[in-house]
Amino acid sequence: MIEKLATWQARHSKIPFEMFALERDADEARRMDKLRHIYHRGQDLAWDGRDVLGELLEKHGGITVAPAHAAALGRVFEIILWGELAAWKISAELADEIVPLEAKMAATAQSHDEARHFYVMYDYLRALGYTPTRIDPYSQRVLDLTLGARSLVHKILGMQLMLETIALTIFAEVRESKVEPVLADLLHYYEKDEARHVGLGTQFLPTLLRRQTTLEAADTMLFQARLVFWSTASLKAMERDLHVLGIEAPHLIERGKRIQGKAYAEMWEQLGGAPASNEWINRILNGVDAAVFPGVDVEVHLADRWKRFVTGFRAPAVG
Ligand SMILES: [Fe+2]
Numbered sequence: 001m002i003e004k005l006a007t008w009q010a011r012h013s014k015i016p017f018e019m020f021a022l023e024r025d026a027d028e029a030r031r032m033d034k035l036r037h038i039y040h041r042g043q044d045l046a047w048d049g050r051d052v053l054g055e056l057l058e059k060h061g062g063i064t065v066a067p068a069h070a071a072a073l074g075r076v077f078e079i080i081l082w083g084e085l086a087a088w089k090i091s092a093e094l095a096d097e098i099v100p101l102e103a104k105m106a107a108t109a110q111s112h113d114e115a116r117h118f119y120v121m122y123d124y125l126r127a128l129g130y131t132p133t134r135i136d137p138y139s140q141r142v143l144d145l146t147l148g149a150r151s152l153v154h155k156i157l158g159m160q161l162m163l164e165t166i167a168l169t170i171f172a173e174v175r176e177s178k179v180e181p182v183l184a185d186l187l188h189y190y191e192k193d194e195a196r197h198v199g200l201g202t203q204f205l206p207t208l209l210r211r212q213t214t215l216e217a218a219d220t221m222l223f224q225a226r227l228v229f230w231s232t233a234s235l236k237a238m239e240r241d242l243h244v245l246g247i248e249a250p251h252l253i254e255r256g257k258r259i260q261g262k263a264y265a266e267m268w269e270q271l272g273g274a275p276a277s278n279e280w281i282n283r284i285l286n287g288v289d290a291a292v293f294p295g296v297d298v299e300v301h302l303a304d305r306w307k308r309f310v311t312g313f314r315a316p317a318v319g
């Protein structure tokens with residue numbers, strides 16, 4: 001009687017007993033190996049955020065930033081701070097939801113990294129004399145959209161391929177601008193970790209995308225379009241602060257597209273090439289960016305914005 005009850009109740013379980021029975025082709029097996037490697041690299045390269053920040057503050061004699069730069073730096077990196085929390089939440093969800101062992105391991109390692117990124121960025125901002133409160137509504141929309149994603153594909157696409165590559169771009173630009181030496185050195189550590197996180201997206205997404213129905217694929221495109229829209233609005237909101245720090249939005253966009261393009265190319269290679277619609281989407285985005293970012297304090301009339309769109313649309317894709 002008890003046995004029957006237990007067997008009946010065992011029909012529903014949160015333990016995926018079938019996880020080792022999933023079929024894998026050679027391609028997928030190779031990608032899973034890479035994902036397992038991401039977990040072990042994460043363990044080998046884990047750094048102690050308290051020690052690293054303490055050592056960097058000592059090495060540079062504390063934080064040295066021009067008063068004109070401090071507030072802008074604080075505002076830009078508050079967006080990064082909450083982005084790190086979003087990354088922590090999403091990677092923890094992925095660690096729970098993903099079934100294949102190696103991808104689950106990679107997501108778990110990422111979650112450990114993001115916890116460190118979050119607390120170290122908070123400590124850094126406090127050392128800068130900046131108190132995090134709230135971010136602009138556009139950047140918040142980007143984070144909320146990703147946090148509210150319904151499917152694994154959307155979560156990974158939004159976080160690992162979009163937000164991680166945007167963060168990598170901002171980190172590289174701020175590091176090179178040398179606006180604050182402690183942060184410039186600290187970002188080296190962040191960039192190494194974030195590059196592994198992009199790897200989770202490029203290596204695991206092909207497995208999920210292959211199983212998508214046409215309707216799901218269309219829904220994914222729509223999700224991506226919404227994310228791009230709000231990311232562009234977020235960058236527009238950040239544009240002036242970035243300009244104060246010596247970073248121009250068009251330059252940042254070009255670099256971001258190169259980093260993102262590399263990640264997408266790696267993913268499409270696994271899927272037998274980029275979809276035909278890709279070139280047109282890139283052309284439209286280039287046109288939009290050219291029209292929306294003519295430069296800080298540059299007045300542009302509607303007709304000129306249209307001209308900028310057309311020129312951007314016609315320009316060869318950034319590769
Ligand atoms: Fe991070």
Ligand SMILES: [Fe+2]
Nearest residue numbers: 087164194197
């Ligand atoms: Fe990350």
